[in-house]
Amino acid sequence: MRNKIVCIDRSPADLLRVQSILDSHFEVVLLSDPTFALKEFLATPPRVLLIGTELGGIGALSLITQIAEHEPALLNRILIMAEHHQQHKAQILLDEGLAGILNKPLVPDGTIAMVKALVARVKSNELAEIATERRELNHFIV
Numbered sequence: 001m002r003n004k005i006v007c008i009d010r011s012p013a014d015l016l017r018v019q020s021i022l023d024s025h026f027e028v029v030l031l032s033d034p035t036f037a038l039k040e041f042l043a044t045p046p047r048v049l050l051i052g053t054e055l056g057g058i059g060a061l062s063l064i065t066q067i068a069e070h071e072p073a074l075l076n077r078i079l080i081m082a083e084h085h086q087q088h089k090a091q092i093l094l095d096e097g098l099a100g101i102l103n104k105p106l107v108p109d110g111t112i113a114m115v116k117a118l119v120a121r122v123k124s125n126e127l128a129e130i131a132t133e134r135r136e137l138n139h140f141i142v
Contacts, residue, residue, distance in 0.1 A: 008052065
């Protein structure tokens with residue numbers, strides 16, 4: 001099963017760019033509605049969530065705040081996509097506990113490398129959690 005990457009942005013061109021870069025490596029889901037994306041992300045979290053700084057409806061900061069309120073551990077799965085003039089806004093979002101910033105326009109090699117590294121980190125964290133749960137369970141069984 002391929003790792004699921006969800007991208008939320010209001011720009012159709014940016015969504016298509018993400019798909020063209022990542023589609024051969026991951027299962028890519030493109031969304032333009034941040035409210036719908038929030039529900040989907042909380043219901044079945046993907047390995048990585050890419051969020052543009054400019055969203056229609058609720059803003060990126062509001063979306064991230066809502067994720068933090070419901071599932072703060074999921075913040076480390078989020079990469080912000082920002083243009084040069086949006087770096088200050090992206091840094092504010094990064095300070096909320098996000099995994100990193102992807103600079104627009106997205107560069108294929110850098111984008112793939114950053115997403116792959118985050119997927120590996122998320123998988124590693126999940127495996128560590130499973131191992132901890134098993135040790136705790138074994139402690140009670142003995």
